[in-house]
Amino acid sequence: MKLILLGPPGAGKGTQAKMLTEVFQIPQISTGDILRAAVKDGTAMGIKAKEYMDAGGLVPDEVVVGIVRDRLQADDCGNGFILDGFPRTVAQADALQLSLQKMKKELDRVISLDVDAEALVERLTGRRTCKECGRSYHVQFDPLSQEGVCDACGGALFQRDDDQEETIRKRLQVYADQTSPLIKYYRDSGLLIELDGMQPITLVQEKMLSLLQAS
Ligand code: AP5
Numbered sequence: 001m002k003l004i005l006l007g008p009p010g011a012g013k014g015t016q017a018k019m020l021t022e023v024f025q026i027p028q029i030s031t032g033d034i035l036r037a038a039v040k041d042g043t044a045m046g047i048k049a050k051e052y053m054d055a056g057g058l059v060p061d062e063v064v065v066g067i068v069r070d071r072l073q074a075d076d077c078g079n080g081f082i083l084d085g086f087p088r089t090v091a092q093a094d095a096l097q098l099s100l101q102k103m104k105k106e107l108d109r110v111i112s113l114d115v116d117a118e119a120l121v122e123r124l125t126g127r128r129t130c131k132e133c134g135r136s137y138h139v140q141f142d143p144l145s146q147e148g149v150c151d152a153c154g155g156a157l158f159q160r161d162d163d164q165e166e167t168i169r170k171r172l173q174v175y176a177d178q179t180s181p182l183i184k185y186y187r188d189s190g191l192l193i194e195l196d197g198m199q200p201i202t203l204v205q206e207k208m209l210s211l212l213q214a215s
Pocket residue numbers: 007008009010011012013014015016030031032033035052053054056057058059060061064084085086087088092123124126127128136137138139141142162171197198199200201202204
């Protein structure tokens with residue numbers, strides 16, 4: 001299964017990707033997670049990327065395209081992968097297409113999660129993320145059994161630097177301007193499945209699985 005999860009910040013890409021990795025035994029490739037790891041490690045790429053991320057903008061295409069191109073070569077992508085947060089521009093989508101062609105692989109599906117702007121702000125301001133495994137929780141919609149400790153791995157939780165209301169609104173605008181054209185891009189290529197992301201997490205999950213299993 002070779003999938004893209006498309007959707008605005010807070011749509012539930014990461015939440016649903018974690019479920020799909022377990023069901024299909026394929027890796028989640030989150031460019032956001034990879035970039036945050038580089039920021040944490042203080043690499044040259046991380047230091048540069050942090051400026052764009054803190055401002056709610058996009059990291060330059062050539063940086064993320066290079067990251068994904070390398071990541072797709074890894075052995076664990078043999079049975080497929082879930083791209084979460086990539087591509088985010090038409091240039092990235094074209095570059096992905098080229099990389100896959102060279103590897104003689106084809107995308108199976110692109111799932112677009114649709115969620116209202118105000119719900120997104122509420123989701124992101126209440127999000128808590130695990131430092132170790134990257135799983136997201138929500139103070140109200142997906143609470144922890146024990147405060148401050150990840151249910152999945154026992155790791156400590158933190159609030160992302162870009163989950164401040166002002167930065168969230170900038171990220172939503174960047175999505176509308178630069179990423180939303182990909183909905184038409186993948187609709188035109190016949191790969192798009194549009195899914196209502198406003199329902200509770202478990203319902204979105206059930207619907208996603210049944211759509212994937214039917215296609
Ligand atoms: P990235 O980390 O990809 O952030 P994002 O796209 O803004 O998306 P989020 O991770 O914020 O949202 P999500 O859809 O994963 O939601 P989640 O499942 O956590 O990117 C960060 C930055 O890195 C970018 O701004 C950019 O600078 C850079 N970057 C990354 N990729 C790039 C690229 N390709 N090109 C250039 N730059 C790039 O859920 C959110 C919250 O809602 C959680 O608390 C969750 O518990 C809750 N929730 C989830 N589903 C539901 C539901 N159905 N109902 C109620 N609550 C829910």
